[in-house]
Amino acid sequence: MPEARRLAEVVEAVRAYPRLRPKGGGTKPALSTPREGEVPLELGGLSGILEYHPEEFVLTALAGTPIAEVEEALKAHGQYLPFHPPLKGRGATLGGTVAAGLSGPLRHRYGGLRDFLLGVRFVDGEGRVVRGGGKVVKNAAGFPFHRLMVGALGSLGVLVELSFKVFPFPPSTKTLRVRLPGLEAALEALRRLRLLPLDLLALDLVPPATLEIRLGGFPQSVKARLERLQALLEGEKEVLEEDEAHWEAVRDLRFLEGSPIWAKIPAKPQRIPQLEALPLGPRRYLDGGEVLFAGMDGEGLLALRQAGLPHLVLKGAQDPLFPPPPEAFFAKVKEALDPSGRFPLG
Amino acid sequence: MGFLEELKALLPGRVLTREAELAPYESDALTAYRKRPLAVVLPERKEEVIGVVRLCHRYGVPFVARGSGTSLSGGSLPVEGGIVLALNRMNRILRLDPEARIAVVEPGVVNLEVSRQAAPFGLYYAPDPSSQPVSTLGGNVAFNSGGAHCLKYGMTANHVLGLEVVTPTGEVVRLGGESLEGVGPDLHGFFVGTEGLLGVAVEITLRLLPKPEAYHTVLAAYESLEKAGEAVSLIIRKGLLPGAMEIMDRLSIEAAEKAVKAGYPLVEGLLIVELEGPKEEVAEEAKVLEAILEESGALTIRVARSEAERQAIWKGRKAAFSAVGRLSPDYLVQDGVVPRSRLGEALREIQRLSREYGLRVANVFHAGDGNLHPLVLYDGKRPGELEKAEALAGEILKLCVRLGGSLTGEHGIGVEKKGYMPEMFAPEDLEAMERVKRALDPKGLANRGKVLPEVAHA
Numbered sequence A: 001m002p003e004a005r006r007l008a009e010v011v012e013a014v015r016a017y018p019r020l021r022p023k024g025g026g027t028k029p030a031l032s033t034p035r036e037g038e039v040p041l042e043l044g045g046l047s048g049i050l051e052y053h054p055e056e057f058v059l060t061a062l063a064g065t066p067i068a069e070v071e072e073a074l075k076a077h078g079q080y081l082p083f084h085p086p087l088k089g090r091g092a093t094l095g096g097t098v099a100a101g102l103s104g105p106l107r108h109r110y111g112g113l114r115d116f117l118l119g120v121r122f123v124d125g126e127g128r129v130v131r132g133g134g135k136v137v138k139n140a141a142g143f144p145f146h147r148l149m150v151g152a153l154g155s156l157g158v159l160v161e162l163s164f165k166v167f168p169f170p171p172s173t174k175t176l177r178v179r180l181p182g183l184e185a186a187l188e189a190l191r192r193l194r195l196l197p198l199d200l201l202a203l204d205l206v207p208p209a210t211l212e213i214r215l216g217g218f219p220q221s222v223k224a225r226l227e228r229l230q231a232l233l234e235g236e237k238e239v240l241e242e243d244e245a246h247w248e249a250v251r252d253l254r255f256l257e258g259s260p261i262w263a264k265i266p267a268k269p270q271r272i273p274q275l276e277a278l279p280l281g282p283r284r285y286l287d288g289g290e291v292l293f294a295g296m297d298g299e300g301l302l303a304l305r306q307a308g309l310p311h312l313v314l315k316g317a318q319d320p321l322f323p324p325p326p327e328a329f330f331a332k333v334k335e336a337l338d339p340s341g342r343f344p345l346g
Numbered sequence B: 001m002g003f004l005e006e007l008k009a010l011l012p013g014r015v016l017t018r019e020a021e022l023a024p025y026e027s028d029a030l031t032a033y034r035k036r037p038l039a040v041v042l043p044e045r046k047e048e049v050i051g052v053v054r055l056c057h058r059y060g061v062p063f064v065a066r067g068s069g070t071s072l073s074g075g076s077l078p079v080e081g082g083i084v085l086a087l088n089r090m091n092r093i094l095r096l097d098p099e100a101r102i103a104v105v106e107p108g109v110v111n112l113e114v115s116r117q118a119a120p121f122g123l124y125y126a127p128d129p130s131s132q133p134v135s136t137l138g139g140n141v142a143f144n145s146g147g148a149h150c151l152k153y154g155m156t157a158n159h160v161l162g163l164e165v166v167t168p169t170g171e172v173v174r175l176g177g178e179s180l181e182g183v184g185p186d187l188h189g190f191f192v193g194t195e196g197l198l199g200v201a202v203e204i205t206l207r208l209l210p211k212p213e214a215y216h217t218v219l220a221a222y223e224s225l226e227k228a229g230e231a232v233s234l235i236i237r238k239g240l241l242p243g244a245m246e247i248m249d250r251l252s253i254e255a256a257e258k259a260v261k262a263g264y265p266l267v268e269g270l271l272i273v274e275l276e277g278p279k280e281e282v283a284e285e286a287k288v289l290e291a292i293l294e295e296s297g298a299l300t301i302r303v304a305r306s307e308a309e310r311q312a313i314w315k316g317r318k319a320a321f322s323a324v325g326r327l328s329p330d331y332l333v334q335d336g337v338v339p340r341s342r343l344g345e346a347l348r349e350i351q352r353l354s355r356e357y358g359l360r361v362a363n364v365f366h367a368g369d370g371n372l373h374p375l376v377l378y379d380g381k382r383p384g385e386l387e388k389a390e391a392l393a394g395e396i397l398k399l400c401v402r403l404g405g406s407l408t409g410e411h412g413i414g415v416e417k418k419g420y421m422p423e424m425f426a427p428e429d430l431e432a433m434e435r436v437k438r439a440l441d442p443k444g445l446a447n448r449g450k451v452l453p454e455v456a457h458a
């Protein structure tokens, strides 16, 4: 099995094999498992932080770097990846996260992966090394190839190097768990909270009727805001004073353990009733209802497809992406960057 | 029927061809460049844009989409023999859905109008280029426009959730959707910032945010620009993340004072810092900020005690460009980016270049994200002075790239900076852009001659 630890080895592998499937930590097997005729390209060895300037809020690392390693370096300076990449505890890498296009519960505060990726260096389908974006927090020069790579499932190039914007982590956090009488009441509360300027770190709905709300900031302020929030909401409330372990478990998608199929499903509060009527397993809506991570079996997946709801399967299916990207635009970009169809989504 | 006849049949009475009618479209806010188009068309619906693009494709006529023409880099400069698609009449907000926190707009909608319409719901559209009372969302999308709040909130790309695009061959595609999260390649994110080279955006879905509850705005005066810059570094090092941090130099302060009487102290460097968020959090951050500004050696510190005082602090900054414009018959604005820690070095070098070229340079910039805005003052009526100003501006661009930054933070490459693209990008990078362009636009009709330098064609 080809393994690339350096840029030159990625180029070599791309030129050597007619069909390749890049693999980072292997935490999303539906995306990294080679299909018939494909050769897996192991990128776990392409690892390490290249540049990190805490004062610039910018970090650059090789694509195979584990999220855990990046976060440890950031933590030493009180910083974090605000898009909160999932599956960190299971060994997810930067590259796999970008290719899959995944963000975790804390994306609610400042935005998702697409908002924090600043630049990329990748090897296209012909073995050419291309850079897009830059290593500064603001930049509008040239075609933004870095944004193109978000969620592209490796279809347009092998990611080699990635630059991210990073932020200071709040000095303290607390979590409020609120149990409401039913889905309708929970949705009502969710809708209200979405319109208020509360700067919540996370706002999750755990069906049928529990909200989990994380606050971050200076201790005095968190305390006062927590009180305001409690006064604002009905229902049975519980405060998690120590909440870090809880949210780490959530971002590792531990609630999906035991489900044969794992999927990410873009959503909106308005769409939740429809989603709740489908035969899905354990699940959680992140970011005020903007995205659902759900476990299911074959029946659930079929129901999603039949309802025409877009989704990405991370584990447990052959055909992970629905719908396919819009042909009139994507096929042209693919033709430009991977004309021989070496990579997925050919 | 020829091209023009077909065009007129498509948009009866809305095809401009007379010299006097074309004149206003011959240049954008970079007035040093001018070109006369073959015609200007004024579509009112997206079906008309689609029809015009298909017609252009059939006849091989180049086209340039245009919003309000406030581009500072020649982005909306016409192509000779081509047409201009002036989109200002497509200015309807098609849907504003507070529950979904989105607005779906036509490309000719003016930026500020979205926030105005969203205000009754406590929402707003975050990207705030200084041109927001006039510039359109189509132009903002094409240029990935920024503003004063980019460090914390990102640029236009981060606030566009979906697009409907007419490709240069006349196909209509929907990219993205309505959710903050999508699946599959982020094609809408990629389209934002491609400066109209990959098609015309005919519908844009925007993300709206709740308006911050409280602001804390401070104006601090310094004896040097460097001291003001050091204060910014200190703020970052202490873990604060203000919504905006802006710096102005003496020339810009003087100009702003003359123009709008903002009541600024006449010093070498002024720093505006704005904290925003829930009132309890802002109160805590304000204490930290106060200590930092004391420590930073500020000569005076003014805190806005009311919304009126806050607006007064912003007034001079917002008027800075036009105010500096009054100091001189002409000016060029650059907007290169440097890593924040190199700001002092960059400013010193700009001052040196200014002396060397014998041209005044005023500096107003987004200090939080290292986005410089040097305004190079010149008199176009003096022979050779424009060329000299351009050469000086070019030196500044190269300086930014050399320090590890970018040619442009928000104003785009356009025609003005395309010659400098090889400073920032390797030939392989430019070729990849070129290949994408060719695949989507085999005839090279959409905004021909912009962004990609000629050398990449070879």
Ligand SMILES: Cc1cc2nc3c(=O)[nH]c(=O)nc-3n(C[C@H](O)[C@H](O)[C@H](O)COP(=O)(O)OP(=O)(O)OC[C@H]3O[C@@H](n4cnc5c(N)ncnc54)[C@H](O)[C@@H]3O)c2cc1C
Pocket: B028, B029, B064, B065, B066, B067, B068, B069, B070, B071, B072, B074, B075, B076, B087, B107, B128, B129, B130, B131, B134, B135, B136, B137, B138, B139, B140, B141, B142, B143, B144, B145, B146, B147, B148, B195, B196, B199, B200, B201, B202, B321, B322, B410, B411, B447
């Ligand atoms: C005084 C002043 C202050 C400014 N301040 C800022 C600032 O703070 N931040 C900032 O980022 N910019 C700023 N700008 C620059 C400018 O306002 C922005 O670039 C703005 O986005 C341009 O919008 P417009 O509607 O005028 O577009 P135009 O100038 O008409 O067009 C700009 C580009 O967009 C393309 N385009 C227009 N509509 C479409 C469409 N529907 N589909 C595809 N392509 C399209 C055009 O072809 C052109 O390439 C400023 C300009 C001025 C004059």
